[in-house]
Amino acid sequence: MAGNVFGKIFRVTTFGESHGPAVGCVIDGCPAGVDLSAEIIAAELERRRPASTVSSTARREEDAPEILSGIFEGKTLGTPIAIVIRNTGQRSGDYDELAGVYRPGHADWTWEAKYGRRDHRGGGRSSGRETAARVAAGAAAKCFLAAYGVSVSARAVSIGGETEEAAIEALLEQRKAEGDSAGGLVECRIAGIPAGLGEPVFDKIGARIGAAVLSIGACKGVEFGGGFAAAASRGSANNDAPLLPPRSAEAGAQNASFADNHAGGMLGGISNGMEIVFRAAFKPAASISRPQDTIAANGGKRRLAIRGRHDLCIVPRVLPVVEAMAALVTADLLLEQRCAPAQEARKGPSFH
Numbered sequence: 503m504a505g506n507v508f509g510k511i512f513r514v515t516t517f518g519e520s521h522g523p524a525v526g527c528v529i530d531g532c533p534a535g536v537d538l539s540a541e542i543i544a545a546e547l548e549r550r551r552p553a554s555t556v557s558s559t560a561r562r563e564e565d566a567p568e569i570l571s572g573i574f575e576g577k578t579l580g581t582p583i584a585i586v587i588r589n590t591g592q593r594s595g596d597y598d599e600l601a602g603v604y605r606p607g608h609a610d611w612t613w614e615a616k617y618g619r620r621d622h623r624g625g626g627r628s629s630g631r632e633t634a635a636r637v638a639a640g641a642a643a644k645c646f647l648a649a650y651g652v653s654v655s656a657r658a659v660s661i662g663g664e665t666e667e668a669a670i671e672a673l674l675e676q677r678k679a680e681g682d683s684a685g686g687l688v689e690c691r692i693a694g695i696p697a698g699l700g701e702p703v704f705d706k707i708g709a710r711i712g713a714a715v716l717s718i719g720a721c722k723g724v725e726f727g728g729g730f731a732a733a734a735s736r737g738s739a740n741n742d743a744p745l746l747p748p749r750s751a752e753a754g755a756q757n758a759s760f761a762d763n764h765a766g767g768m769l770g771g772i773s774n775g776m777e778i779v780f781r782a783a784f785k786p787a788a789s790i791s792r793p794q795d796t797i798a799a800n801g802g803k804r805r806l807a808i809r810g811r812h813d814l815c816i817v818p819r820v821l822p823v824v825e826a827m828a829a830l831v832t833a834d835l836l837l838e839q840r841c842a843p844a845q846e847a848r849k850g851p852s853f854h
């Protein structure tokens with residue numbers, strides 16, 4: 503199975519299946535001297551954990567990160583950082599009947615088509631559990647970014663099309679009663695990002711962030727700034743008027759300023775000094791208890807009502823995952839910029 507390594511310089515490998523002993527990550531390329539501890543990682547993991555809200559799975563996971571290497575006395579050593587998060591809350595028996603049947607909307611059928619076999623217990627690496635490792639790695643990236651004054655924060659914009667809390671609660675209660683699920687929209691902002699990150703052709707900053715966020719399970723679309731609405735707009739409304747002259751190479755990482763931010767913080771694939779703003783659409787969780795038509799591995803038709811503990815809506819839990827992917831890309835781009843010889847003057851903070 504390929505594709506478990508992410509990033510170019512700030513490089514993360516994740517491993518582990520939902521119902522195996524553990525999930526985790528190895529981070530290679532995180533500079534030495536970054537403030538990082540098990541407590542910081544645990545706080546991020548806590549945000550991803552199923553809460554006792556109506557929207558989340560009843561699966562209880564402790565999510566205590568064990569740091570095996572790379573951190574000493576609260577700071578990174580510059581060596582590979584290995585983090586393990588034990589799986590403690592599995593109830594694999596809940597998934598027995600899924601061994602020979604494909605869940606509609608989930609990865610079962612495609613995994614079997616590709617590999618000829620799959621871990622049916624919770625979906626293996628196609629489970630949302632895999633994202634715990636991303637969040638752990640993202641915590642390291644966030645700490646690295648903090649030294650640059652860069653922060654990443656995500657919030658839920660809407661759930662099931664509703665934006666008000668009371669309406670969202672009512673919608674979720676109804677979906678729960680119906681054995682159904684809901685999707686939603688997440689907005690993420692990267693603040694304090696200097697102008698000049700990203701490369702103008704294949705490594706446009708939007709392309710890098712888009713690929714990162716679309717790699718999260720259940721993400722079906724990403725838009726930047728004015729987003730898809732720009733397709734119905736006009737140039738005079740969509741253009742952001744520059745308020746400062748473009749900075750020169752000598753001026754350092756001075757942030758530009760624009761009258762608006764329809765561009766979402768990027769022009770020509772390069773950050774323009776404004777906040778990076780993007781929204782990600784998440785589909786309704788596929789695993790629902792309402793009976794659905796499907797097929798079994800032997801080809802027979804089946805009516806499937808999924809048991810076990812599943813998220814009614816993944817949006818609340820996905821917020822730290824979106825932040826983690828955005829932070830990982832930004833950390834990578836900052837390090838790429840530091841490595842560019844012409845940018846030597848703008849090396850950024852020293853961690854030593």
Ligand SMILES: Cc1cc2nc3c(=O)[nH]c(=O)nc-3n(C[C@H](O)[C@H](O)[C@H](O)COP(=O)(O)O)c2cc1C
Nearest residue numbers: 608609628629630719720787788789812813816819
């Ligand atoms: C944090 C998180 C939790 C998730 N929980 C569930 C869940 O409880 N039930 C479910 O059907 N899908 C859940 N998913 C989504 C599945 O992982 C995803 O839909 C599945 O792998 C199929 O991939 P695709 O939707 O990207 O095509 C979750 C995803 C994330 C990121």
